[in-house]
Amino acid sequence: MRREEPIKRRDFLSKVAIVFAGAAVVWIDGGRTLLRAVSPALVELSCNSTPVVSIHMDRPYLDATGRAVPYYAPIGMRSGEPVAHLTEEAFRSQLCFV
Amino acid sequence: MVDFSHQPTMKGFFAPTRFEADVYDCEVIGKVPTDMNGAFVRLGGDWLYPPKFSDDAPFSVDGYINMFRFKNGIVDYKGRWVKTPRYKADLAAHKQLFGEYRNPFTDDPSVKGLDRTVQNTTPLAFAGKLFTLKEDSLPYEINCNTLETIGPYNFHGKYKSLTFTAHPKVDPVTGEMICYGYEAAGLETNDVYLYTINKKGEVTREVRFKVPYISMVHDIGLTQKHVIIPVFGFVTSMERLKEGKVHWGWDSTRPSYVGIIPRDGEAKDIRWFKGPERATVHTLNGRTEGDKVILEAPIFDSNPFPFFPSVDGSPWDAQKARAYIRRNTFDLNSKDDGFTEEKLFEMNVSDLGRVDDRYLSLPYRYAFTAYTDRERPFDQWRAGNLQGRVSNCYGRFDLATGKKSSYFVGDTCSLQEVCFVPRKGSSEEGDGYVIGMASNYAEMRSELIIADAQRLEDGDVARVILPFRSTAQVHGRWMDEDQLPFA
Ligand SMILES: [Fe+2]
Numbered sequence: 001m002r003r004e005e006p007i008k009r010r011d012f013l014s015k016v017a018i019v020f021a022g023a024a025v026v027w028i029d030g031g032r033t034l035l036r037a038v039s040p041a042l043v044e045l046s047c048n049s050t051p052v053v054s055i056h057m058d059r060p061y062l063d064a065t066g067r068a069v070p071y072y073a074p075i076g077m078r079s080g081e082p083v084a085h086l087t088e089e090a091f092r093s094q095l096c097f098v
Numbered sequence: 099m100v101d102f103s104h105q106p107t108m109k110g111f112f113a114p115t116r117f118e119a120d121v122y123d124c125e126v127i128g129k130v131p132t133d134m135n136g137a138f139v140r141l142g143g144d145w146l147y148p149p150k151f152s153d154d155a156p157f158s159v160d161g162y163i164n165m166f167r168f169k170n171g172i173v174d175y176k177g178r179w180v181k182t183p184r185y186k187a188d189l190a191a192h193k194q195l196f197g198e199y200r201n202p203f204t205d206d207p208s209v210k211g212l213d214r215t216v217q218n219t220t221p222l223a224f225a226g227k228l229f230t231l232k233e234d235s236l237p238y239e240i241n242c243n244t245l246e247t248i249g250p251y252n253f254h255g256k257y258k259s260l261t262f263t264a265h266p267k268v269d270p271v272t273g274e275m276i277c278y279g280y281e282a283a284g285l286e287t288n289d290v291y292l293y294t295i296n297k298k299g300e301v302t303r304e305v306r307f308k309v310p311y312i313s314m315v316h317d318i319g320l321t322q323k324h325v326i327i328p329v330f331g332f333v334t335s336m337e338r339l340k341e342g343k344v345h346w347g348w349d350s351t352r353p354s355y356v357g358i359i360p361r362d363g364e365a366k367d368i369r370w371f372k373g374p375e376r377a378t379v380h381t382l383n384g385r386t387e388g389d390k391v392i393l394e395a396p397i398f399d400s401n402p403f404p405f406f407p408s409v410d411g412s413p414w415d416a417q418k419a420r421a422y423i424r425r426n427t428f429d430l431n432s433k434d435d436g437f438t439e440e441k442l443f444e445m446n447v448s449d450l451g452r453v454d455d456r457y458l459s460l461p462y463r464y465a466f467t468a469y470t471d472r473e474r475p476f477d478q479w480r481a482g483n484l485q486g487r488v489s490n491c492y493g494r495f496d497l498a499t500g501k502k503s504s505y506f507v508g509d510t511c512s513l514q515e516v517c518f519v520p521r522k523g524s525s526e527e528g529d530g531y532v533i534g535m536a537s538n539y540a541e542m543r544s545e546l547i548i549a550d551a552q553r554l555e556d557g558d559v560a561r562v563i564l565p566f567r568s569t570a571q572v573h574g575r576w577m578d579e580d581q582l583p584f585a
Contacts, residue, residue: 078480
C-alpha cells in the first residue's frame with residue numbers, strides 16, 4: 001500500500017463533521033464511507049477489522065489489527081527524520097552500515 | 099563536556115548510545131528455534147567522544163561488541179565496549195585524543211606511540227577463542243562470556259605481521275584459517291604477510307609479498323587451491339598523512355589488480371591480473387575449476403566511501419557507489435594479465451553479503467545479502483523520511499538459476515548485514531536460518547530477526563526485541579556453542 005499525503009487534524013475533523021452532517025447512514029457499511037472520505041487507503045486497511053482512529057502528531061492513525069487498540073506513540077517516533085534532509089554524500093559520510 | 103550536537107548524522111536513531119548493557123531473557127515476538135544454540139556476535143562502533151575532526155571516517159568509531167546468546171529458545175543480550183588502549187586513554191582524558199583515520203600525525207601528542215586501533219570490524223571465533231578484528235592492528239582477544247577485553251593476540255608470537263585482516267577465511271574442509279595483514283611491516287609499507295593457521299591456533303605457514311601499490315586489502319577470496327587478493331583504487335602515502343589527511347584517498351586512474359597465489363605457493367608464484375576501476379571491498383566466495391580461478395563478489399564501479407575523497411578533488415559519485423554481484427574469472431593459462439567480469443544480477447545490493455560458510459572455497463549456489471526494494475512500502479510518517487535509504491529486504495540469490503527469494507522486514511525498519519546460520523544436523527547448502535539486526539525507526543529500538551532461509555517469503559519466525567537501539571554493526575558472525583567455551 002502506498003501512503004498518501006498526511007492528513008492534518010483540522011482537515012480530518014472538518015471532513016468528519018461534514019460526513020456526520022450529511023447523513024448518519026455512512027455508518028451502515030461499518031464506517032468505511034467515513035473513512036473513504038478521509039482516505040481511500042484507510043478503507044483498504046480496515047476491510048477485515050474494527051478500525052480505531054487516533055490522532056497523533058496532528059495526523060490520524062488507524063489501528064487495523066482488529067484489536068481496537070488506539071495508537072500510543074513511542075518516544076522514538078520518526079527517529080530517522082533528523083538525518084532525512086542530508087544529501088546522499090553527507091548521509092553516507094558516517095552512516096555507511098545502516 | 100561531551101557534546102554531539104554539532105554532528106549532523108548523530109541524531110535521532112543514529113545518536114550515540116554510549117552505554118553497556120545486559121538484558122536477560124529478551125522479549126521475543128514469535129518463537130526462537132530451539133536448535134539454535136550458540137551466539138550471534140556483532141561488532142561495530144559507538145563514539146565514546148565525538149571525532150576530533152569533522153571529516154574523519156566512521157571507521158574511526160570506538161569498537162563495541164555485543165552478543166545475543168541463544169540457549170534452548172531463550173536469548174540473552176550483552177553489549178560491551180572493546181577496552182582498547184585508545185578507549186582507556188580517551189576516557190581518562192575525557193575527550194577524543196585521536197585524529198584522522200589511521201593517521202597518527204593528527205593525534206594529541208600525549209598518545210604518541212599508543213596502539214590506535216578501535217577494534218570495530220569483525221568478531222571471530224577460532225581455536226576456542228573469541229577475537230575482535232580491525233585491519234590496522236593485531237586481533238584482540240575477548241572473554242566470550244563476559245565480553246571483557248583481554249588484549250592483543252599474536253598466535254604464540256608466530257604471527258609477525260603488525261596488522262590482521264578483518265576477513266580471515268576458515269577452510270571448512272581442513273578447519274585451518276587463511277589470514278593476512280597488509281601494511282604488515284608498518285604504516286605505509288606495501289607488504290602483505292599471508293598466513294595459514296591450523297585449527298589449534300598454530301601458525302603453519304607464512305608468505306611475504308608486496309602488492310602493486312599500497313591499498314586497502316580488506317577482504318580476499320579463498321578456493322581449495324588458491325588465495326585471491328583484490329587491490330583497488332584506495333591510495334595512501336606518508337606525505338598525505340603528514341599533511342593531516344585521512345589515511346585513504348581514491349585514485350580513479352589506478353587500475354584494480356587481483357593477485358592469485360597458490361595456497362602452497364611462494365611470493366614468486368603470485369600472478370597479478372589487471373582490470374578497470376573497481377572496488378571489491380568484500381567477497382562472497384571463490385573456487386578453482388581446472389585452470390580457472392573464479393571469484394564472486396558484490397563489486398562497486400568506483401569509490402563506495404565518500405569519507406575517503408578523490409585525490410584529484412573530483413566529487414564523490416553516488417551512482418558509482420552501488421555494488422552489483424559479479425563474477426570475475428581468471429584464466430591461469432592466459433598469456434596476458436586480463437580477466438573477465440560478468441554482472442550476475444542487474445540489481446544493486448549491499449556489499450555485506452554472505453554464503454553458507456560450510457561451502458566456502460567450494461562450489462556453491464546461494465549468496466545472501468540485503469538490498470533495497472523501492473516497491474515495498476515505507477511508513478515515513480512513523481519512521482521518518484528515509485525512503486530509499488533503508489535496506490528493507492534480505493535476498494537469497496541463486497547463482498545457478500538467477501532467481502531471488504526475499505524476506506521483507508516491514509515498513510519502518512532497515513536491515514544491517516545478513517548472517518546465515520546452518521540448521522543443526524543438516525549439511526544441505528542453505529538449509530538454516532537467515533538472521534540479522536533490524537533498526538526499527540518507528541519504535542526507536544533494535545530487533546534481531548530470524549527467518550527460515552528456505553522460506554524467506556514467509557517472513558520471520560522470531561524477532562528478538564531490544565528495548566533500545568543497539569549500535570550499528572560492521573560485521574556479525576554466528577558462533578555455534580561448540581566453537582567457544584560458553585558458560
Ligand atoms: Fe568488512
